[in-house]
Structures are given as structure tokens and as C-alpha cells.
Amino acid sequence: MVKVHTNEKILSCAKVGVKGVVSYFKDEQVACRLISMGLVPGSTIEILHKAPFGGGWYVKSESLHIAMRNEEACSIVLR
Amino acid sequence: MESGRKQTRVALIGNPNCGKTSLFNFITGLQQKVGNFPGVTVDIKSADTQLPDGSSVSWVDFPGLYNLYPTSRDEKMVVQSLLDTKDRFHPDLICYVADVTKLEKHLLLLHQLKDMDFPLVLVLNMIDLAQKEQLEIDAGLLSGKLNVPVVTVSGRSGEGIPDLFKEIGDQLSNNINARISDSGIYTFSEVEKNLTQQLASIFPSYSAYKRLLMAHHAQWLPFISASDRIHLLSILGENAFKSLPFQVREVTQRYHFFTPVVASVLKQKVKDGFTFSEKLDGLLTNRIFGLIVFLGILTFLFQSLYSWAEWPMTLIEEGFSSVGNYLATHLPSGWFTQFLTEGLIAGLGGILVFIPQIALLFFLISILEEIGYMSRAAFLFDRIMQIFGLNGRSMVALISGGACAIPAIMSTRTIASWKERLITILITPFISCSARIPVYTVLIGLVIPSRTVGYIFNLQGLAFLALYLSGIFAALLSGLLLKWWIKSDEPSFLLLELPDYKLPVWRNVGLTVWEKVRTFTLEAGKIILIISIALWFLANNGPKAAMADAGKEAKREAAERKLSAEEADNLTKAYLLETSYAGILGKTIEPVIRPLGFDWKIGIALLTSFAAREVFVGTMATIYSLGQNDDELTLRERLAVEKNPETGKPRYDLATGISLLLFYVFAMQCMSTLAVVKRETKSWKWPMIQFFGMTLIAYLSSFIAYQLLQ
Numbered sequence: 001m002v003k004v005h006t007n008e009k010i011l012s013c014a015k016v017g018v019k020g021v022v023s024y025f026k027d028e029q030v031a032c033r034l035i036s037m038g039l040v041p042g043s044t045i046e047i048l049h050k051a052p053f054g055g056g057w058y059v060k061s062e063s064l065h066i067a068m069r070n071e072e073a074c075s076i077v078l079r
Numbered sequence: 080m081e082s083g084r085k086q087t088r089v090a091l092i093g094n095p096n097c098g099k100t101s102l103f104n105f106i107t108g109l110q111q112k113v114g115n116f117p118g119v120t121v122d123i124k125s126a127d128t129q130l131p132d133g134s135s136v137s138w139v140d141f142p143g144l145y146n147l148y149p150t151s152r153d154e155k156m157v158v159q160s161l162l163d164t165k166d167r168f169h170p171d172l173i174c175y176v177a178d179v180t181k182l183e184k185h186l187l188l189l190h191q192l193k194d195m196d197f198p199l200v201l202v203l204n205m206i207d208l209a210q211k212e213q214l215e216i217d218a219g220l221l222s223g224k225l226n227v228p229v230v231t232v233s234g235r236s237g238e239g240i241p242d243l244f245k246e247i248g249d250q251l252s253n254n255i256n257a258r259i260s261d262s263g264i265y266t267f268s269e270v271e272k273n274l275t276q277q278l279a280s281i282f283p284s285y286s287a288y289k290r291l292l293m294a295h296h297a298q299w300l301p302f303i304s305a306s307d308r309i310h311l312l313s314i315l316g317e318n319a320f321k322s323l324p325f326q327v328r329e330v331t332q333r334y335h336f337f338t339p340v341v342a343s344v345l346k347q348k349v350k351d352g353f354t355f356s357e358k359l360d361g362l363l364t365n366r367i368f369g370l371i372v373f374l375g376i377l378t379f380l381f382q383s384l385y386s387w388a389e390w391p392m393t394l395i396e397e398g399f400s401s402v403g404n405y406l407a408t409h410l411p412s413g414w415f416t417q418f419l420t421e422g423l424i425a426g427l428g429g430i431l432v433f434i435p436q437i438a439l440l441f442f443l444i445s446i447l448e449e450i451g452y453m454s455r456a457a458f459l460f461d462r463i464m465q466i467f468g469l470n471g472r473s474m475v476a477l478i479s480g481g482a483c484a485i486p487a488i489m490s491t492r493t494i495a496s497w498k499e500r501l502i503t504i505l506i507t508p509f510i511s512c513s514a515r516i517p518v519y520t521v522l523i524g525l526v527i528p529s530r531t532v533g534y535i536f537n538l539q540g541l542a543f544l545a546l547y548l549s550g551i552f553a554a555l556l557s558g559l560l561l562k563w564w565i566k567s568d569e570p571s572f573l574l575l576e577l578p579d580y581k582l583p584v585w586r587n588v589g590l591t592v593w594e595k596v597r598t599f600t601l602e603a604g605k606i607i608l609i610i611s612i613a614l615w616f617l618a619n620n621g622p623k624a625a626m627a628d629a630g631k632e633a634k635r636e637a638a639e640r641k642l643s644a645e646e647a648d649n650l651t652k653a654y655l656l657e658t659s660y661a662g663i664l665g666k667t668i669e670p671v672i673r674p675l676g677f678d679w680k681i682g683i684a685l686l687t688s689f690a691a692r693e694v695f696v697g698t699m700a701t702i703y704s705l706g707q708n709d710d711e712l713t714l715r716e717r718l719a720v721e722k723n724p725e726t727g728k729p730r731y732d733l734a735t736g737i738s739l740l741l742f743y744v745f746a747m748q749c750m751s752t753l754a755v756v757k758r759e760t761k762s763w764k765w766p767m768i769q770f771f772g773m774t775l776i777a778y779l780s781s782f783i784a785y786q787l788l789q
Contacts, residue, residue, distance in 0.1 A: 028323040033574050035330045036146035038184030048357060052366035055462030056471075056573060060357070063181050065577040067458035067471070072572055 011045060011059075011076040019046040020078035022061075027075035034076070038064050045076070086127065086137045087251055090170035092157070092192065094185050095143030096451075096578040098204040099176040101234035103140040104590050111140075111590075123156075123168055131241070132248040139168050142492075147191045147292060148326050152500075153492040155299065161195065162292060163302045172198045172250055174243070179203040179216060179231070183341040189227070190333045194263035194288040199227050200246050207233040215346040224340045235584050263288045264336060265329055274318045281307050281314075295322045356579040360455065369459055376452075380443050380481075381547060382540050384436050384516070391435040392520075399428030418615060425700040426611025430604045433693065436520070437513040438596050440482050445591040449583035453478070454575055461573050467555045468562025470494050471573050473503040477554065480510035481547070482595065484752045488759055496571035502561045504759055505769050508752050509554035511547045511744060513599070514693040518743045519546055521696055524715050526736030550744050553776060610687050611697045614661060618683075618702060621659035629658040656702070675742065675778070676735040676785035678723075685742075692748045734788035738781040746777035 011020065022043050025031035039045070039061050048065075049058035056069040093099045103111070107126035124140040144154040147161075160168040173192055177185035182203070189201060203218065222229040230246050232239030263286070267275065271291055278290040285293065293300065297311045353361075363369050403420045410416040447453055453475050461471030472494050480487035487507045494500040511519070523542050530538045620626075633654040637647035656662055657679075664686065665679030672682050684698040696714065703717045721730040747753070747770045756766040 028327065029570070030572065030574075032148060032323060032326045032330070033145075033150065033572070035327060035334075036148065036187060037574065037576060038181070038187070040331065040334050049360060049364045050366075051364065051458055051460075051462060052370060053462040055460075056458065058360065058364055058458060058577065064184060065356070065360075065579075067454070067461070067573065067575040067577055069461065069573050072574060 009078040011047070011057075011073045011078055016047050016050055019044065021045070023077045023079040025075050026077060027072075030072050030075045034066075034072075037066060038062075039066065045078070086135055087171045088137045088139060088168070089172045089174055089247060090139045090141055090160075090168070091174050091176055092141050092170075092188070093143060093176035093204075094145055094178070094181075094188060095576060097143065097176045097178045097181075097185060098234045099143060100140060101584050101587055102176060102202070102204060102232065103138060104584075104587050105234055105237050105240065107138055109590070109593070111138075125168075130244045130248050132244075134248060134251055136247065136251075139170065141168070144188065146188050146330060147195075148295065148322075150495040151493050156492075158292075158296065159300060159302070161192075161197075162289065162296070162300065165302070170197065172200070172247065174200050174202050174247070175227075176202045176204050176234075178205050179209045180205055180212060180214060182216070182345060183338060186225075186337045186341065187330065187333055189225070190264060190337060193225075193227065194265055194286075195292075196286050196289075198250055200243070200250060201225065201227045201229045202243060203229060203231045204234050206231040206239060207236055213348045217344045221340070221344040224344070225337070265332060267291070268325070268328065270318055270320065271325060274314065274320055277314050277318075278311070281310055291325075294320060295326065354579070356451075356577075359580055360577070363452070363455055364459055369455075373456060373459060376447070378544065380440070381544050382537070383443070384439055384543070386537065386540070388435040388439050392432050395432045395435070396428065399424060399431070403428075414619075417619075418612075422612050422615030423608075426608050426615075426697045427604075428700065430600065430608070430693070430697065433513070433517045433520075433696075434596055434600065436516045437482070437599055438592050440513050440516075441592045441595045442588060444479060444482055445588045446583050447478075449581070449587055451578045451580050454577050457573075457575055458577065467558030468499065468502040468565075469506075469558055470496065470499040470503070470571065471575060473499065476503050476507050477510050477551075480507040480512060483512050483514070483599075484508045484510070484749065485755050488752070488755050491759075496567075496569055498562075498565055498567035498569065499571055501565065501760060501765065502558050504756055505561060505765060506554040506557045508747055508749065508769065508773065509550045509557065509745065511550045512692075512749075514691060514749065515546075515743055517693050517696040519543060519740065521699070521715055521718065522731070522736050522740050525718055525731045526733050546740060546744050549741070553745055557772070606691050606694065608697075610690060610694050611700075614683070614687060614698055614702070617661040617664070618656055618659050621655070621662070625658050626655060629654040661702070674785070675781040676738045676789065678730070681735075681739065688743075688746075688748045690748075690750055692743060695743070734785050737788055738785035741784050742777045742781040744777070745773055745780055747773035 009020065009023075011018070022039065022041050022045055024041050025034065034040075043061045046060045047057055048060050050056075051058070051067070056067055057073050059066050059068060059073070091099045091103050103124065103126075107128055110128060111124050111126040123142075125137060127135060127137050129135050141157045141160070142153040144157050147158055149155040149158050160166045161170070163169060175189045175192060177189065189199065193199060201222070203216065209216065216231070218229045218231055228246050228250070230239060230243045232243055265288065267287070274294055275287045275290045278285075278294060282290050282293055293303070293311065294315055297303070297308065297315060303311065363372055403424045406424070407416060407420045410419070447456075456478065457471035457474045459471075460474045464471055464473050473491070475493075476487045476491050479490055484507050487510075488504050491500045491503045491507075494503060523539050523546075527539050527542045532538050532541070621629075630651060633651040634647070637650050642650065657666075661683050662679065665682035668682045668686065669677075669679045672685065677685065680699075680702055683702060684695050687698045688695045699718065700714045703714060703721070718731050719729065722728070723730045723732075753766040753770060756769060757763055760766070
């Protein structure tokens with residue numbers, strides 16, 4: 001997790017193994033998509049793997065596994 | 080309806096990976112057909128069956144979606160069908176399929192559909208898996224709390240399907256005319272309340288929630304009339320309605336409603352540690368090992384195409400040869416027998432011989448799809464794909480492109496970004512499809528020796544792989560070019576669900592293979608057969624006076640060279656072919672293709688191949704069966720003995736063979752693909768760019784290869 005000046009913990013630039021609870025989403029478009037897939041504020045979230053070539057994240061939230069890019073991970077703010 | 084009798088349309092709807100298609104396959108089996116209608120390409124599967132109680136039902140299998148706010152074209156199509164009561168797939172009843180192991184996440188869409196007032200049956204799928212995972216569900220309680228009938232089934236084993244039929248029958252015998260209610264489960268905000276009240280003037284027959292959906296999708300829904308849209312958009316403007324915040328509001332509120340419901344009906348043993356899929360993904364999506372596995376799978380795929388398909392192909396090849404031979408000797412000789420053996424049977428054999436390879440390729444690809452590997456491949460390569468203007472999901476299209484570009488291009492509909500989707504569509508035909516296999520097989524068999532190198536690799540198999548890699552290389556390079564050329568400022572994203580690994584359902588695999596082989600045999604086969612027959616005609620007829628002269632000339636020359644009767648006969652046939660309409664056609668384009676090492680006979684095959692690549696083999700079979708008396712020879716053997724009349728060396732030497740192979744790797748020779756690209760991109764601009772671009776690349780690379788190798 002990376003601390004930004006607003007004290008937000010963001011699920012990006014994070015490392016494999018990082019766990020947290022989703023607080024809110026910074027981007028509405030991503031928010032809508034993630035919520036409808038079942039990743040809602042309050043869900044636990046954990047980074048399991050990272051794709052090769054500097055690629056995206058393999059994220060686990062309860063029984064759900066989602067692949068996402070850095071840009072999407074950037075808009076997930078953790079508690 | 081075609082039958083004139085109103086049939087009840089039952090739609091299977093659910094989230095991606097909920098096992099909907101397995102269920103559909105189980106229920107409908109071989110009766111399903113893929114709908115394809117003018118205007119839009121629809122690859123929605125449907126099938127008519129009879130329920131045990133005698134009522135007849137038309138099943139529709141919709142693409143998966145997460146909620147009623149679609150992002151990709153596939154999902155938009157479903158929402159459109161649900162909102163437009165006149166749509167040809169608009170359901171009378173919805174079987175909502177949810178994966179019981181992911182119940183909470185799968186209830187959102189059900190909840191929305193309920194507010195749309197559709198009669199519903201909730202189908203809890205994968206009940207077999209739930210039992211394995213020691214998950215207990217109180218279906219009766221769930222049904223009570225949601226006020227929806229609930230059935231538990233397994234799309235794998237068929238468990239519970241009779242209950243589903245019974246429930247549907249019960250629903251149908253009740254009055255299922257859509258109710259209109261103004262009080263859904265979702266509680267509107269003030270803005271939404273005002274808005275939907277005002278919209279009643281435009282959509283009087285719609286419920287409040289449906290009117291709200293019309294507001295959300297005002298921009299793109301195609302069935303709203305122009306005047307209604309203007310009216311609608313002005314109301315939205317007055318209310319300062321913004322879609323996204325309300326979507327988030329609605330979805331969040333729904334979760335608050337059913338999360339406690341799920342908690343009360345589901346008893347799940349909490350598991351510690353990683354699941355099997357997570358552990359496996361530790362290897363399969365690993366930076367190094369994951370890539371090795373991926374390359375291993377591809378190599379295995381193409382090696383097996385060559386080694387496993389060999390013996391059934393030989394069997395079919397020889398079978399057709401002997402049938403032709405039998406007919407030629409037992410039927411009275413004449414034009415009809417000649418047409419039968421040289422036109423029809425030669426053409427037919429040219430198609431059927433490739434069924435083993437096509438079946439095998441689709442078999443392996445659909446297994447990868449079934450077990451859930453394809454989405455891992457998308458995840459692995461998303462970053463790399465972005466370099467070439469593509470998306471991780473393009474990987475799925477590119478791999479399916481190895482079977483056929485048409486379904487591959489249709490699969491790009493899940494890519495939300497138009498630019499990424501367009502580039503994927505444009506470059507997919509570079510990936511060697513199964514229609515190229517026939518051409519590769521014949522030519523590689525001719526010019527590459529069958530040797531084992533490095534103990535396990537077959538040299539011909541490696542050549543095969545090299546051709547595939549050239550196609551991939553061309554695809555990626557073009558992607559790079561197109562990414563720079565096509566401008567777009569629309570955001571691109573990748574949110575991809577990675578389903579748990581599952582054993583493949585063999586019924587699904589079998590149905591895919593059957594459907595693809597059938598399509599190939601019927602659709603491609605039709606074209607191939609027509610062209611073979613037309614070609615046979617063109618090769619046997621020509622300008623009358625010239626044909627007569629050619630015959631005389633051949634006789635004179637034969638007498639001069641003191642040829643045997645058989646040799647004289649062959650010479651006559653060769654002269655006649657050269658003088659025929661087909662010969663004239665080939666000779667006309669010969670100057671253009673001569674620098675590539677092709678003669679007029681290959682020229683004829685090239686021309687016919689622009690209809691469809693696989694026609695090449697049929698054409699060659701037809702052309703070369705004409706000049707020969709020995710029907711025992713298969714096409715490959717005939718090509719091997721063909722001599723270049725100028726040099727006396729084999730016509731199909733390495734230079735010509737490689738040049739021809741490269742031409743087939745790169746050229747855009749498939750009318751059906753162009754038609755699909757036109758439909759998917761809604762203009763002739765892109766298919767034309769694709770056609771001329773690819774053919775130019777083909778010409779140049781063949782030219783360079785031939786000039787260097789010669």
C-alpha cells in the first residue's frame with residue numbers, strides 16, 4: 001500500500017500479499033463495474049498475483065477472483 | 080413466429096461463468112441453432128423443445144452479464160432484448176441461473192430483473208459443487224424471502240432438471256402476462272421519482288423501473304424513435320440526470336437488501352488457506368512458469384494437429400481416391416462420369432479430408448475454454464497486448480482465430496473499448512485459421528522433408544509452427560501500426576473474472592466440435608463444391624476453334640515425338656487445359672504472379688481462393704486430376720511429380736512452396752470474414768483496409784521469399 005498525501009491507502013503500486021477492506025472507489029465508471037461484479041465497499045480484498053511484463057493484478061475478494069489493471073486498482077481506496 | 084403459433088420464449092440469463100451454457104446444452108442438446116439475422120450479427124443460441132407436460136418452449140441462451148448497466152456490445156444486446164418488447168428474443172419468462180457457490184454476487188441481476196416485472200425462476204446451478212464444498216442452502220427460505228420460485232440443479236449431471244421443467248410448466252400455466260408495478264424493490268431517490276413520473280408520457284406502458292432504465296440508456300438504445308429520444312434527452316437535461324451516480328446508488332442499495340438474505344439461507348464452512356484454483360494459479364499465472372506453460376500448450380496444440388490427425392486424414396484421402404477410381408472403372412465413360420470423379424468427388428474429398436484437423440483444433444480450444452484457462456491467458460498477456468493496441472481479452476480472440484476468424488471476431492464483443500476491439504478485429508485474420516491447414520498440409524508435405532530433429536520434433540510440425548508464428552508476428556506488427564494510426568480518447572479498462580478451474584463438461588466440448596465441423600462442412604463445403612464444379616466446367620471448356628486447334632496440335636506433336644498412347648493422351652489433356660477458359664484466366668494473371676514463382680495453374684487456385692482459402696486444395700485437386708490417368712495418386716503425390724516445363728525441375732520446389740505458403744499466411748482470402756467485419760464495424764471502410772492491406776503484405780513477402788530462395 002502506498003500512502004498518498006490525502007492519507008488514502010490505495011490498492012495499487014501495492015505488493016502481492018497485501019490485504020485490506022475496500023472503503024470506496026475514486027472512479028465512478030470503475031466503481032460501477034466492480035460493484036456489479038460483487039466487489040463492494042466493505043469487501044475484503046487481497047492481492048494474490050501479479051501478471052508478467054509489469055501487467056495487472058490478480059485480486060481476491062471472498063469467493064471472487066478478478067484480474068485488473070493498475071488504473072483500476074488505483075481507484076480502489078482501502079480503509 | 081414462423082409456425083404461426085405463439086411459443087413461450089424462455090431466456091437463460093445469468094452472470095458470466097454461472098454455468099448457463101452447460102445448462103442450455105443439457106436441456107437442448109443437438110437441437111440448438113445459432114441465430115443469424117440480417118442487419119446485426121446475433122450469435123444468440125436458441126432451441127425449441129417440448130416440456131414433459133407437453134407445452135412447447137423456445138429456449139434462448141443470452142450472453143452473460145453482471146447487471147443492467149452494460150459496458151460491452153454483448154451485454155448491450157441483452158439489455159436491449161429485455162427492454163424492447165418487440166425484440167425477437169424478448170423473453171416471456173426468465174430462468175435466472177446463479178452459481179450457488181457465488182450466490183451473493185449473482186443475486187444482483189436477479190434483483191434488477193424482478194423489478195423489471197419479468198416472471199422468474201431462480202435456478203441455483205452447480206449444486207453438485209456446493210455439496211462437495213460442504214455448502215448448505217435453504218432453497219425454500221430463499222424462495223420465500225425473494226418471492227421467486229427456486230430450483231436447484233446441476234448443469235453438469237442434469238440433477239434437478241425435471242424439477243426445473245415442472246416449475247416452468249407451473250409458471251406457464253399460471254397467467255404470466257407481464258404485470259406492471261410501480262413499486263419495485265428499489266426505492267427511488269427524489270430525482271429518480273420525478274424523472275420517471277415525467278417519462279410516463281413517453282413510455283406509458285412501462286413500469287417505473289423500466290422507465291428509469293430507459294433514462295440510463297437513452298443514448299444508445301436503438302429502438303427509441305428519433306422524436307422520443309429528443310423528448311427523453313430534454314427531460315434528462317431538465318432533471319440534470321447523471322447516469323453513473325444513480326447506478327452506484329441503486330446497486331449498493333440492492334446489496335444492502337439481499338446480503339442479509341444470503342447470510343440467512345446459506346451455511347458455508349469457512350475455509351482457511353488457499354483454494355485449489357488459487358494454488359494452481361500461483362503456477363499458471365507466474366511470471367516465468369506461466370509463460371512456459373502457455374508456450375507449451377500452444378506447441379502441444381499444433382504438434383498434435385500434425386501427428387494425431389494424420390491417420391484419419393490418410394484414411395479419408397484414400398477412401399475418396401478408391402471411390403473415384405471404382406466409379407471411373409465401373410460407370411460408362413462419358414462427361415457425366417468425368418464430372419462425377421474429377422469435379423464432384425475430387426472437390427468433396429478436398430473438403431472432408433480436413434475435418435479431423437478442424438475437429439481436433441476445436442476440441443482442444445474448447446477444453447481450454449471449459450477448464451477456465453482462457454481468462455488466465457487474457458490476464459497473463461494484458462500488458463503485452465496493450466503495447467500492440469489490444470486488450471487481454473484479445474488473447475481469447477487470437478487463440479480462437481486459430482480455429483476460425485469468424486467466431487473469434489464475434490468474441491471481441493466483450494472488449495469494451497472500441498479502439499482495442501477494432502484493432503483485434505482487424506488483425507485476427509492474420510492468425511492462421513483451420514482453413515489454412517489444408518493448404519499448409521499439402522504444401523509442407525511437398526517441400527519440407529518429414530524428419531525428426533532434436534529427438535522429438537517433427538520437421539514438418541516445426542514448419543507448421545513457423546507459419547503460425549509468422550501470422551502472429553504480422554498480427555502484432557499491424558497492431559502496433561494501427562494503434563498509432565487510429566485515434567481515440569476513450570478510456571480502456573480490463574476487469575476480468577477468473578473463474579475457478581473446473582473439469583471440462585464433455586457434452587459442451589462435444590457440442591462445440593460438432594457445431595464447428597458441421598458449419599465447416601456445410602458452409603465452407605458449399606462454396607468449395609460450387610467452385611470445384613464451376614472450375615471443372617471452365618477447365619473442360621474453352622473457345623471452340625482454339626480447343627480444336629490445341630487438340631490437333633497435341634496430336635501432331637505426339638506423332639512427331641513418337642509418344643506412347645498414354646503419353647499422347649496426357650499431352651492432349653495438358654494442351655486442352657491450357658486452352659480452356661480456366662487456362663485463359665490463369666494465363667491472364669500469370670505476369671502479375673510470376674515474380675512470386677507461381678504459374679498459371681497456381682494462378683487459377685489463387686483466384687478461386689479469394690472466396691475461401693480452403694478452396695485452394697479443391698481447385699488443385701480438380702486441375703491436377705484432369706491431366707492424369709492414374710486415379711490412384713492423391714493430390715499430394717500428383718503435385719510432387721509436377722514438373723516445371725521450362726527447367727524440368729519439380730514445379731513445387733522449396734522457393735515456390737515457401738512463397739505460396741507465405742501468401743496464404745498473410746493474404747485476406749475469406750469472403751465470410753470480410754462480411755462479418757463489415758457487420759461488426761458497420762462500414763465497408765475497415766474490411767476494405769483489411770483486404771488490401773493484408774493482400775499487399777502477402778504479395779510483398781512472397782516476392783521477397785521467392786527471389787531470395789530461387
